[in-house]
Amino acid sequence: MENILRKKAKELLETGAVKVVIGYGWNRSKTRTTPVFITKPEDADRLVFNPLCVNNLSVYLTRKFKDIQALGKPAIIAKGCDIKNIVVLITEAQLQREDVFIIGMVCEGTVYKQELWKGELLPQIMPTKCHNCGVRNPHVADVIIGEKSTFVPPEKPTGMVFDKIKDIDSKDQSARWGFWINEFSRCVKCYACRQVCSLCYCERCIAEKNMPQWIETSAHPRGNLSWNLTRAMHLVGRCTFCGECERACPVNIPLNLINQKMILVVKDAFNFESGYDEKTHPPMIVFSPDDKDNFIK
Amino acid sequence: MAKTVEKLLKKENLDKLITSVKADGGRWIAPVTDARQVVFKAVTKHEDMASDYILARNSYKEVLFPQTEVIAEYSVSREGSEMHGVELTPAETVVFGARPCEAASLKSLRSVFTWDFIDEFYTKREEKLIIITVACTKADEACFCTTVNISPESTEGSDIYLKETVSGDYLAHGATEKGKAFMAKHGNTFENAPKDAQTKKLVMPEEINGIDLDKISERLKKTGHYEDHVWAELTRKCIGCGACTYVCPTCHCFDITDEGTAIEGERRKNWDSCQFDAFTLHASGHNPRDTQFKRWRNRFMCKMHIYPEKFNSTGCVGCGRCVRVCPVRLDITEVMEALSK
Numbered sequence: 001m002e003n004i005l006r007k008k009a010k011e012l013l014e015t016g017a018v019k020v021v022i023g024y025g026w027n028r029s030k031t032r033t034t035p036v037f038i039t040k041p042e043d044a045d046r047l048v049f050n051p052l053c054v055n056n057l058s059v060y061l062t063r064k065f066k067d068i069q070a071l072g073k074p075a076i077i078a079k080g081c082d083i084k085n086i087v088v089l090i091t092e093a094q095l096q097r098e099d100v101f102i103i104g105m106v107c108e109g110t111v112y113k114q115e116l117w118k119g120e121l122l123p124q125i126m127p128t129k130c131h132n133c134g135v136r137n138p139h140v141a142d143v144i145i146g147e148k149s150t151f152v153p154p155e156k157p158t159g160m161v162f163d164k165i166k167d168i169d170s171k172d173q174s175a176r177w178g179f180w181i182n183e184f185s186r187c188v189k190c191y192a193c194r195q196v197c198s199l200c201y202c203e204r205c206i207a208e209k210n211m212p213q214w215i216e217t218s219a220h221p222r223g224n225l226s227w228n229l230t231r232a233m234h235l236v237g238r239c240t241f242c243g244e245c246e247r248a249c250p251v252n253i254p255l256n257l258i259n260q261k262m263i264l265v266v267k268d269a270f271n272f273e274s275g276y277d278e279k280t281h282p283p284m285i286v287f288s289p290d291d292k293d294n295f296i297k
Numbered sequence: 298m299a300k301t302v303e304k305l306l307k308k309e310n311l312d313k314l315i316t317s318v319k320a321d322g323g324r325w326i327a328p329v330t331d332a333r334q335v336v337f338k339a340v341t342k343h344e345d346m347a348s349d350y351i352l353a354r355n356s357y358k359e360v361l362f363p364q365t366e367v368i369a370e371y372s373v374s375r376e377g378s379e380m381h382g383v384e385l386t387p388a389e390t391v392v393f394g395a396r397p398c399e400a401a402s403l404k405s406l407r408s409v410f411t412w413d414f415i416d417e418f419y420t421k422r423e424e425k426l427i428i429i430t431v432a433c434t435k436a437d438e439a440c441f442c443t444t445v446n447i448s449p450e451s452t453e454g455s456d457i458y459l460k461e462t463v464s465g466d467y468l469a470h471g472a473t474e475k476g477k478a479f480m481a482k483h484g485n486t487f488e489n490a491p492k493d494a495q496t497k498k499l500v501m502p503e504e505i506n507g508i509d510l511d512k513i514s515e516r517l518k519k520t521g522h523y524e525d526h527v528w529a530e531l532t533r534k535c536i537g538c539g540a541c542t543y544v545c546p547t548c549h550c551f552d553i554t555d556e557g558t559a560i561e562g563e564r565r566k567n568w569d570s571c572q573f574d575a576f577t578l579h580a581s582g583h584n585p586r587d588t589q590f591k592r593w594r595n596r597f598m599c600k601m602h603i604y605p606e607k608f609n610s611t612g613c614v615g616c617g618r619c620v621r622v623c624p625v626r627l628d629i630t631e632v633m634e635a636l637s638k
Contacts, residue, residue, distance in 0.1 A: 027626055027628055027631070028628065028630070028631055028634070029438060031438060032626045033626070034534065034625060034626040034627070034628075035534040035625050036534075037530075037533060037534070055624070055625060059536060060534075064537070065533075065589070066587070066588060067529060067533055067588040067589070067590065068533060114626070115621075183332075186331075186332060188364060188539075188543050188568075189364075189539075189567075189568070190538050190539040190540045190542075190543045190570070191538050191539060191573070192536075192538035192539070192540045192624055194538075195536040195537050195538035195624075196536055196538065196624045196625075203574075204575075208573075208575045210554070213554065213555075213556070216554070216556055217552065217554050217567050218365040218554070218556065218565050218567050219364045219365050219567070219568070220365055223365075244624070247624065248538065248540070248624035250354065250540045250543070250544060250622045251332065251334075251354075252332045252333050252334055
């Protein structure tokens with residue numbers, strides 16, 4: 001798989017079809033993968049692909065990364081879940097389909113966090129998204145690498161995130177409030193959740209607007225609540241549940257719970273799931289004269 | 298060699314010590330397990346403290362330099378406006394279970410907060426701080442203290458330096474006058490050490506061969522390195538979050554912000570990060586560090602050039618927190634290695 005990947009990357013760079021290949025490489029001790037930007041064909045051999053390739057590299061396609069855009073047309077190594085984010089970027093006019101060459105990787109799951117890796121991909125170290133993945137065979141790609149996956153996701157989504165959502169939903173309002181206030185109390189306002197997210201592509205985030213200061217920068221209960229809820233609201237109907245925010249969070253706030261809950265709400269209300277079709281606009285950004293609800297007309 | 302004062306602190310006496318500190322109105326901060334990670338937090342009894350850890354996720358710097366604090370309060374009325382500063386009277390704070398690497402960061406923090414302006418919010422807290430370090434018997438691959446000339450044997454910054462004994466107690470060494478006074482004050486918990494006390498073997502992280510601090514320093518002295526391809530090539534993957542700066546024991550940047558209404562409110566001092574793009578954004582719209590790798594370069598410069606040159610102190614203590622916490626696994630030692638060539 002890696003050899004085919006390297007060959008393809010080399011070919012793309014040699015022919016000038018792309019100027020940079022955004023992919024994964026090893027760290028010095030070959031214990032963790034890390035994003036790499038290959039610009040020379042001879043460096044294509046640095047590319048790797050394995051269950052440690054957790055990062056959703058689509059963040060590097062956003063306008064936050066001007067120096068990467070300046071390199072020229074990119075090819076990106078993407079798992080099905082990463083491609084979902086690219087699809088959202090296309091539907092939101094951040095990207096044209098032809099602006100990026102997608103090297104889709106067939107994926108049988110990744111680890112939830114790289115430090116959990118002990119040499120074998122066991123179900124208990126995989127995130128919930130992998131257990132329910134319907135895109136192990138990439139759904140939008142210019143080339144697909146890997147042997148076709150025969151995995152069929154369970155009809156009813158399963159896994160820790162869904163169990164916890166059910167558990168929280170069963171509690172009364174004050175208990176739910178208590179749960180989130182406690183979780184958010186650890187927030188340090190490092191904004192890793194925002195920075196790692198390819199759908200948080202605003203160059204000036206509302207958290208940085210200080211005349212007036214819409215969201216307090218203080219990491220006190222009020223500031224933490226307003227930041228985390230604002231970000232959650234901005235992702236409604238957009239988030240693909242890639243899980244990067246929760247993985248990046250240095251204080252272990254279970255952001256997957258909020259985001260997956262929002263996905264369930266949107267699915268229920270609009271029968272829409274983001275990231276599958278680049279021609280369908282997410283419900284929150286469209287106006288339709290045929291809208292079935294009257295209040296909007 | 299100066300005569301060392303070695304005492305035995307029995308594990309069973311820890312509760313007595315904690316109670317005694319708290320009885321005087323003090324705080325006891327130690328690593329505890331919270332939300333699946335080990336963090337420094339206030340504890341009331343020894344059994345709540347984590348024992349099997351490499352080092353806490355956060356640095357104890359937040360005891361000296363809280364993430365958010367009120368420094369002044371204001372009110373506006375028809376008669377005029379009023380603003381008064383907050384007078385700080387901190388309680389004695391004991392940080393137990395720090396590691397030698399982060400203890401060494403104290404000098405660096407002090408040098409910044411007492412440089413041209415004496416920041417009393419820092420100094421008053423530091424006066425009341427006792428750092429009790431426990432030498433490392435565990436390390437992971439992110440640890441690199443020995444590469445930056447610190448080791449589990451370093452006592453710099455520690456008031457009391459502890460080594461675990463084979464029997465699970467601690468051999469205590471008073472490293473500063475403050476530490477010795479603390480030990481004397483709590484003399485009933487610090488017993489005379491038996492001559493044959495056996496301590497656990499300390500774990501020395503392997504020195505990273507390819508790193509030469511002198512070469513890095515030489516290279517950073519010449520401004521020509523700004524154009525070096527190393528920066529973009531190795532660090533453009535940085536996504537610009539502030540995680541590394543917030544867990545770093547020597548990062549110290551803050552921002553002042555007013556919160557409240559037009560009638561009344563408070564002025565707060567909040568952690569800020571040089572990795573945020575708004576950090577150097579000018580009012581004109583110009584940003585001298587307009588791409589992420591330039592911001593990353595600045596943080597590296599701060600650690601490896603500005604701290605040593607300006608304050609004669611170390612900006613990086615090799616604790617490895619930034620490496621562990623980085624969502625894109627940007628390893629500072631890989632950049633150090635590249636710049637050692």
